[in-house]
Amino acid sequence: xxxxxxxxxxxxxxxxxxxxxxxxxxxxxxxxxxxxxxxxxxxxxxxxxxxxxxxxxxxxxxxxxxxxxxxxxxxxxxxxxxxxxxxxxxxxxxxxxxxxxxx
Numbered sequence: 515x516x517x518x519x520x521x522x523x524x525x526x527x528x529x530x531x532x533x534x535x536x537x538x539x540x541x542x543x544x545x546x547x548x549x550x551x552x553x554x555x556x557x558x559x560x561x562x563x564x565x566x567x568x569x570x571x572x573x574x575x576x577x578x579x580x581x582x583x584x585x586x587x588x589x590x591x592x593x594x595x596x597x598x599x600x601x602x603x604x605x606x607x608x609x610x611x612x613x614x615x616x617x
Contacts, residue, residue, distance in 0.1 A: 519614050526607050533604045540597050547590040554583045 517525075561576040573579040 519616065523611050523614060526611055530604065530607050530611070533600050533607065537597055537600055537604065540594065543590050543593045543597070547587060547594070550583055550587045550590060554580060554587065557583065 557576060557579055561580075567573065567576065567579075571579070573582070
C-alpha cells in the first residue's frame with residue numbers, strides 16, 4: 515500500500531508537534547545535568563575531606579552515591595544528545611512539509 519505525498523505530510527505534521535514538545539524539555543535536562551554535576555563535585559569533595567556519610571543517607575558508600583549520580587549524568591546527556599538529533603529531524607520534517615510537491 516503506497517502513501518501519497520499529502521498523506522505523508524499529514525503524518526509528518528503530527529510528528530512535528532511531538533518533536534517540538536520533546537525539544538522543549540532541553541532546558542530541563544540542562545538544569546538536571548548542571549545539578550547532577552554540582553552534586554557529584556560536592557560528594558567527591560566530602561569524600562576527599564574524609565567526612566562520613568550522613569546518617570540519613572540511603573547509600574552505603576560514597577562510591578555507590580557517585581555511581582548513581584554518574585548514571586543520572588549519563589541519562590541527562592543521552593537525552594540532550596537525542597534532542598540534538600530531534601532538532602535535525604525537525605528541520606528535515608519542516609523542509610519536507612514546506613517543499614514537497616502536492617499531488
